[in-house]
Each structure stands twice: as structure tokens, then as C-alpha cells.
Amino acid sequence: MIDFEHVTKVYETKNDENVALEDINLHIEDGEFVFVLGHSGAGKSTFLKLMLLEEKCTEGTVTINGQDITHLKRRKVPYMRRQMGMVFQDFRLIPTMTAYENVAFAMRVTNIPTKQIQKRVPYVLGLVGLGDKMDRVPEELSGGEQQRVALARALAHSPKLIIADEPTGNIDPEMSFEMMELLSAINSVGVTVVVVTHAHELVHRFNKRVVTIDHGRIVSDTAEPYRETGYATAGAE
Amino acid sequence: MIDFEHVTKVYETKNDENVALEDINLHIEDGEFVFVLGHSGAGKSTFLKLMLLEEKCTEGTVTINGQDITHLKRRKVPYMRRQMGMVFQDFRLIPTMTAYENVAFAMRVTNIPTKQIQKRVPYVLGLVGLGDKMDRVPEELSGGEQQRVALARALAHSPKLIIADEPTGNIDPEMSFEMMELLSAINSVGVTVVVVTHAHELVHRFNKRVVTIDHGRIVSDTAEPYRETGYATAGAE
Amino acid sequence: MHFSSFTYLVRQGLHSLRANKMMTFASMGVLTVCMVLIGVAFLLGVNIDAMVAYMGEQNETVVYLASDLSEEQIAAADAAIRAMPEVVSVTYVSPAEVLQFYSDKLVDSVNLMKAFENDNPFEANYRVVLRDVSQMAAVSEKLRQVEGVTKVLAPLELSNTFVSIQRVVNIACYGLVAVLAIVSMVVVSNTIRITVFARRKEIGIMKLVGATNGFIRFPFFVEGVTSGLIAAAVASGAVCGGYYLVTLWYTENPTTISRLFGGSLVPLQSVWYYVVLGFVALGFVLCGIGTATSIRKHLDV
């Protein structure tokens, strides 16, 4: 259960203030699958970063599983994060670790026993089609392969909530579809999934809830199955 | 004029050898607009990197404007690169420089007079819709905004050849279309453009030559306007 | 912490030691050089100290006995002086020897021997060497109390000067070691700060993936300690090996000065453990704790 109440995020840069999100109110139930759409710079990534506490909101409160994360004690933050799996827009793989180690690290953090890790890591890397590239460091992988490692890392420790920031931006349509189906399958066993994407044809196919952000505000939200809105299809066709 | 003759690229990693490209033969005329499609990990980025000499091919020769760049003297490499504009898949913006400075740097390198730079940089940043975010460092920009800065940098010094590696992976469809139109417009004044993309709907719209790479080999090439091939639409619908 | 986590984190630390080869190497180089410097300063200090101490051993207090003592009284005084724990050696000098000494000294000017041939005016005396020059004032007072002693000529001014020279040398040498240690700390901790800074993104990623601060810090600590200990090993080898060669050379090539200071350096056997232990401690503290603390500010993610 995710709750945004009157959330505003203002970035302060050297020269100006930048309102990335303004008065966001949103409720996501456990087990939902939500697409987040929006123009470049609309505030989608900021929206996700607030859930992970990578950024702190300027105003309002974010509640996850009944826990007000905006006022969380510093040393409780890691435990909160472990309940989530995040695919970052810029991947954020650790450059000195192989694909295997990157995924294993996220599991290690949650004190999963070694035996289980050794079984699970090849499995999830296999799921994203990288079973044969586990021992490569990120630099030795193609863009799409790195992105899939990031996806595998987000899944590996079986989190209750998966947050993915354009997880298919560097992947071909065929494989994007597969990845989205993977997320959908995970969702079907009760995991909440929030996906930012620009791939509108995928959104079309997957008939899920769509939240559209524009200039820092939620301009449309379909709790019902996906309906074509004016914006959402503007560039897709 | 770009010529690939029997080009093979093998990456050597710690554990294995990895044939990224195998016996590539391709000819691109001056002023052409070429889309490069392919699965994730097919070898598209490698193909582009060979043109920029970021990687050296293992076998074969790459000729650009009649110059065999595989046997270029080291100190001539920068001059060769200046004739090109590259949009990297991972943007590669200099983190300590603002958007303005990043673009200006690529122009400085080519000894363009300061006056001209001061006029041109705001212009190209305006073209990609970032006229108001010139003084932000990459960290303070959204993913799509960073990608557009990278695109602006590639255009800024008016190169003869533009190479773009998934330049719209982080941009919404609407703006992706605008960016592609920008590239198309630049192409129409005689600049050669090579674009790797996963956005098949854009490829559909722009009716250009399409080269498809699969497992390191060119599996289809349409010198004629875009035809639907089995692969190219597999995931696009 | 689970045991499997522990071994994982240790392996993690060792792994990133290899993965960041260049940085490890450079910062280890800095540390090694600092250690060698400290080691050399320390050995220099030890030797200068030993030389000064050697010179201190050359002290001589002259004790005159009354000339009208009986043989028993002389024997008693003799025994009393020799019994003092502060005294290293006692030499009896007869009046004839004193005369001989001075006439040798003035051989170019006058013939004292001849002048005093039959009537030696010099008195017999004891030349007393003290273990510790700084006790000279107290000991000469004690000597004065011995029955039969008429006069005690202690080179008190010399001994004072000597003691303050010793203090200065001591302060200078160990001060130098301390200063170099502090300098090393600044240099090494700055170096570590740079290497950690260069890896701040990595740290940020770990945090975002849900790692606790301890989980991130521990491998850095292991990495730091390991490179600190490697540096200590290299520096120990270099310093001890080098010092051994220097001692050999020094003994085999005596000079006027070196003879003045006893002719040999402090042997390696009696100092190597200070050097090695010091280096290990330094490597452990500087690198281990330095690394662990300098990542702190990057942990606020």
C-alpha cells in the first residue's frame, strides 16, 4: 500500500528552484500494477525516487505499508529499502562487480543464506536472458544487457514492491514485451509493481492502471483498465 | 561515405572470447539516413563504436570518407572524430560541466570561434527543448533531458556524419518523434545520419533505409524504403 | 552478523582490493613511503640516542682521598665507593701516574717530571665512572660522605650540558618520528579520502539497494586493513633489510667519528620488533579506521 498525500518536491539548484512535483495525491493498493507515463522531465523519476527515499519530499507525506517514510529514522531506511526492488533509469550497477555479484549483492544485503543466493542468482539472470553472461562486469555488457541485470537485481530478493524506471528503454520491443510479461507474472503473485515507461504500445497491451504525470502534476489516473486518453497516445500511434 | 569490409570484432573478456560482429560488409553513401535495428546485444553499439574508433576492429577495414580509419595514425584520430557527432547510449556527459559547457566543449575542440559558440550553443539546446536548463549539470537533469543534451552536443559543431545510439530510449514518444524529425531535417541538408533505435514505430514513420543486425551479422538491409521484415516488427505489432 | 555475511564481506573487501588495483597500489605506495620515512627517523633516533648514551658513559668524577689514611681506611673507602650501585667502574690513580699524565701533557713546554722528580705534589685519586650522567650531582654528594674522601671533582657543568643535549636529541628524534607519524596520517587519510570519494557512487548504489552502513563499511575496512598490512610488510622489509646492510657497512668502514661513538650501530636484532609492530599498528589504524571513517559522509544516501 503506497500513499502520497499532498507531496511536493522542489529541487534547489544554484540558480533557481525547480518544482519537480506539486501536490501529488495518489493511492496504490497492494498487488496493483501501475504504469506511470509522462513527458521527459515531467517528474516521473522524482516520483519513484521519493518512494525509495533517494530524495526527500519538500512537503507532504509518503506512506508505504502504513509506515510514514518521510519521517523514518535514518538507521531504519535500509530495512525499508529492502522491501523494494528498484530498476534505476541509469541502471546503477556497481562497476567493479560482475553481473552475478551485482545481483548477489542485493540479496546479501537482506541476509539471505548463501546457498539460496547461489541458486537464485543464476535463476533470475536466466529469466532476463543473461544466463551466459553472469561473469561479465557491466562495462563488458551492452546497454540492454546492463538494463536487464538491473532488472534481475530488483527481482532477486523477492521484494513486495518493484519500482522500475523505464526498464525497457534500451531493450528491443520483443524483449521489452518479455520483460514486461515477467513483471506482470510477478505482479500476479501479489507483488506491487510501479513502472515508468515511454513504450506506449506496451501500455496498450497490458491493460493496467495508468497514471500520467505532466509538469509535476497527475493529469490522469485510470484505476480502471487502460483507456486511451488524449495525451497517452499522442506520440505512439 | 562509410565502408565496412569484412569487419569482425571480437571482445576478449577474462573468461571467454565474444564475437560481437562477424564479417560485416556495408556501404553507406554520403547523405543517407540509416536506421540500425537489432536485438539487445546484437552488436549495434559495437558497430557504431568502430566508426568512432572507440573500439578497434579485430579484422577487416572501416573506411570513412575514403580514409582507412583502422590504420589511422594515433594523433590523427581526434581530427577524424571531429567530423562526426555521436550520441552515446549512456550519454557520456561530463559530470562537472553544465549542459551549456558540455555542448560548448565539443565545439571548442574544433576551434570554432568563441562568438560563434556563444550563439550556437543556446540555439541547439533550444532545438532539443532545453533552452531553460542550460546551466544545470547533468546530475540535475532528468534522464531524457540528459539524452537531449547528448544529442545537442552531437549536432553542435555541424558534423558531416551523425551517429546516434538509441537517442530516444529515455524520451517520450512525442518528443522522440520531434527529435527524429530534427535528425531528418539535418539529413536533408546533406548530413549522413546513422541511428540505432528500438522505437519501431518511428522507423515505420520515417521510411528510411533499415539495416538489421542479429548476433553480429547483418540479416537484412533495405536500401529501398522501409519494408516490413519478419524480424523488424516481431515485437512492435 | 551472520557468519556467512562475515566471510562474504571479508571476501568482498579483498575482491575490491583487486578490482581497484590502481587505487590500491597508489595509496599503498603513499603509505609505504610514509612508513619507511618514519622507520628511518626512528632508527636514526635510536642510534643517535645510543651514541649520546655511549658518550655519557665516558664521564669521569675524580675523588681525592686524604693522604694520611691507614691502609684499612683506604680499603674501606675503596670498598664503599665500589659498592655504590650508580657506579660502573672505579680506577685508582697513584700520585706517580698523575705526575706522568701532566708531564706528558706539557712535554713540549716544561719538563714537569724533572721538576717534581723527588717531591711529587700530586695526590692519589679515584676515577669514578657513573652509569647515568644525570645522577652526577647526587652521586658526588654521596661520594663526599664516604669516610676519608677529601674532595670530589665532578664535571657537573659538563654533565648538565650533556643531559640537556640528550634531552634535545631525544625530543628531536622522537619528535621527528611523531611529526612524521602525524604527517603520514594527514597524507594517508587524504589519500584514502580521495579513493573513497572516487567510489562514492558505488557506495550510494549499495545504500539504495538496502545495505546498512556497517555492511558497506566492513569491506572497506577489510580492504583498508589489508592494504595497510601489506604496506607494513613491504616497509618492514625495506627498512629492516636496509638497516641491516647499513649496520654491516658501518662496522666494516670505521671512521674517526664512528669510532668516537663506539664504532657500531644498534644491532637490528634489538630494534626490528619495534619497527614491525609500529608499522603494523600504523597500517591497521591509519588504513582500517581511516577508510571506515572517511566513507561515513558518503553514507548519507
Next chain:
Amino acid sequence: MHFSSFTYLVRQGLHSLRANKMMTFASMGVLTVCMVLIGVAFLLGVNIDAMVAYMGEQNETVVYLASDLSEEQIAAADAAIRAMPEVVSVTYVSPAEVLQFYSDKLVDSVNLMKAFENDNPFEANYRVVLRDVSQMAAVSEKLRQVEGVTKVLAPLELSNTFVSIQRVVNIACYGLVAVLAIVSMVVVSNTIRITVFARRKEIGIMKLVGATNGFIRFPFFVEGVTSGLIAAAVASGAVCGGYYLVTLWYTENPTTISRLFGGSLVPLQSVWYYVVLGFVALGFVLCGIGTATSIRKHLDV
């Protein structure tokens, strides 16, 4: 290079100095500390040198004249001795003064004054002080050639010892400075290597965008030189300021030992330019060239 490029690159260098504040600061700190260390070693060396030289000035060669010379002959000899350029001062000591000296010395043992009251056996002599102790052998030979001189007593062994002590001190002090300079080079160049390594991606991007090696290197050079010069300024201030305070304190708190060495340190006025110039040169060479060369291997893109 165009002029606009030049100014651009200089500005670029200064900009990245600020942009990489943390790294600049840390590596500048390392350099400053190394410089201060070198400066302190240098000033120590200069002073020990001065002290040893001061002690050398206390040398004394004794020249005896034949006792049967006429007044003219004595005057001629006197003039000849005083005319020697190596000689700093000449003191005539009459036979009575010599007797007085020895009788004072032996006052506790014998009354020499009384023994030789009427028949002074000592000869008159000249006490000659040389400018440079190391010339003692040569000068005493020259003195021996002077007409009327019967004997020259030069403390040759002492002078030899002194000269070798001087050499050892010299080697030790300037050797220390040299060693510290080398250590600094290793440390600073390693530090620079790390900072450059942390920015290798930036360098790679620049290359891919078509920058020539020189174009990339120049701002790094500017950055290095600037931080080198800032470090030099800070270190100069610290060392010269600190030294000034020390000289004041030293003169105001005389001790037995300090009086032994002349009572005052080498004044700041006569050394500051060595310090400042040395630091500036060091900062320039180490940082500027160090940076420019250590980026080389990252330029192969």
C-alpha cells in the same frame, strides 16, 4: 593554439579546480604537508650547519716563536702571520700568561706559580684562529715557513674530526631534504594519479568528442600548477611564519646549549627566499608536470 582556445583552457582548468573541490583540497593538503616537512628539514639543516660553522670558528692554532728574536724580527713575524688571508684573529700570549693559565688549571693539585715563580719555563706564543678549519693543515704549514717560528701546534686531529662531522651533518641535513623531496614526489604523484584516475571517464569522453591530447592535458596542467602554487603559498606562510616565531623564542630563551652555538638562529631574512622559491618550484614541477604526465595513460582512447 588560438588565443581564445588558450584562455578557454585556462578558465577550464580553474573551473575544474572548483568543480572537483574535494579532490583539489585533499591533494593540495598532501602537497602542503610534504612541503612543510621539507621546509622544516631545510631550516633545521641551515641552522645545524650554522651552528657547526660557529663551532668551527672556535679553532685555535698555537704558534711558538724562537725566544732569541730581536724586536724587529718579532714584529716581522707578527705582521706575516696577521697578513695571511685565512687567518681571522691572532692573539699574543706572553710566557707569564701561559704560566698563569696552567697554574689556574692545576690550582687544586700543585702551586705551579710558586714553583716557577722566578724561572718561567713557558714560551710566548700566538693563538691563531682560522676562518676555515678545513684549511688547517695547509695554513699551519704556511705558518711554519714564517721566519722566527719554531713550532706550530695545530689541533689537526680535532680539525679533521670537525671537518668530517661537518660533512656528515651537511649530508644528513641536505640528504634529508632530498629524501623528503623524493618522498613528496612519490606521494604527490601517487595522489595525483588517483585523482586523475577518478576522472578517467571524463578524459575518455573528451577524447571521443575529438579533443587532442594537448587540449585535454592543458587544463589539467593549469589545474595542477594552480593547486601547486596555492600549496606553495600556504606552506611558505606556515613555514616562514612558524620559523619567525621560533627564532624570536630562541633568542629570548637562551639555554646552556643555545649559548654554546652562538645564541641565535639564522634569521628569517636570509633564508625565506630559498624556502619560497623552493616551494614554488616544487609545486610547479610536481603538480603541473605530475598531472600532465599522469593523464597520459588515460589518453589512449
